Amino acid sequence: MKYVKYLAFALALPVMGTSAYATETIRMTIAAGLPVHSTGVAYLENFLIPEVDKRLAETGDYQIEWTKGWGGTIAGQFDMFEAVEDGIVDMAYVNTLFEGAKLPLEQITFVTPFGSTDLKQTMATFDKVRGQIPELDEQFLKHNQRRLAISGLVNYHMVSTFEINSLDDLQGRKFGAPGLAANWLEGTGATPVSGSLSEYYNSLKTGVYDGILMFESGIPTFKFYEVAPIITRVGFGSQLTTNITINEDKWQSLPEEVQQVLTDVSDEYEAQLVEATVERAAKGLQTAVDNGATINDMPKDEIAALAASLPNIAKLWATTTDEKGLPGTKMLETWMQASRDAGVTFARDWDKE
Incomplete structure (x- = not known):
């Protein structure tokens, strides 16, 4: 009888071990000043968030509990950059075209009008310049956030x-x-x-x-x-108008796996969004x-x-x-x-x- 009890206990060990490593839940507030039917926000709702959830679920180590604040319900277009900086929101669709004072370098397309009408080309050129001007990304870090993706608008x-x-x-x-x-x-x-x-x-x-x-x-x-x-x-x-940014304190608190998933999915978000934006413009x-x-x-x-x-x-x-x-x-x-x-x-x- 004792043998049966010990055997039952031994068989239960793997189950008990698994439960000891339960999925960690990370709370994340994501926001935008624009409504969810605008293209960039729609792709956050319908692509980025579910894709991040899907990839984290593949390992099962982490999951994100999202709080969404679309349409200015947490902060408006003019206040979103500061909301990320202060940690009021963790991640946001930031209309950086309104941040000329804090992000002057980001305004380069707006001060050189009558140029390219090809958004894909404009974004590719900007990526090339980013590699030569490190201050472009450093200016975000000075305001306690980092750039995850960039987007723009056609003509x-x-x-x-x-x-x-x-x-x-x-x-x-x-x-x-x-x-x-x-x-x-x-x-x-x-x-x-x-x-x-x-x-x-x-x-x-x-x-x-x-x-x-x-x-x-x-x-x-x-x-x-x-x-x-x-x-x-x-x-x-x-014009280059918007960035997806994340609060730097929040970023540093995230496990490496979550950071990598957010980075990868944000890159794909950027690529899909530019395609959708060009299509809608046409x-x-x-x-x-x-x-x-x-x-x-x-x-x-x-x-x-x-x-x-x-x-x-x-x-x-x-x-x-x-x-x-x-x-x-x-x-x-x-x-x-x-x-x-x-x-x-x-x-x-x-x-x-």
């Missing part, structure tokens, strides 16, 4: 409640413009108003804005054609037309006049950035040369004028 145009046939038509008009994109209207007679994507629709509807500077895929996603049915193709270029203008919008092309001579009318916003930015102890001039020169090497022709040689 900005003017979306308005009135027709635009020449620069004269911009006189006295108010335009919603994100971050340093406001500089694209300097000297045109239009007044740029700093605003966020989530408020543009109502501002157009109520007449606060006469128009907005908008990327192609955002026009159908947010149905701007309902309140501003005139799309004037200008071609300010594709369909976006046609969707707007199907819903009553009118598309006009700004005459080439007017686009040239618009570009020529601007002060050298890139050189001004570079000088100001240099004064902050960051390599603004080096960033500008490196970016412009890398873009030229990739076959990009700018309306102006921002680094040489």
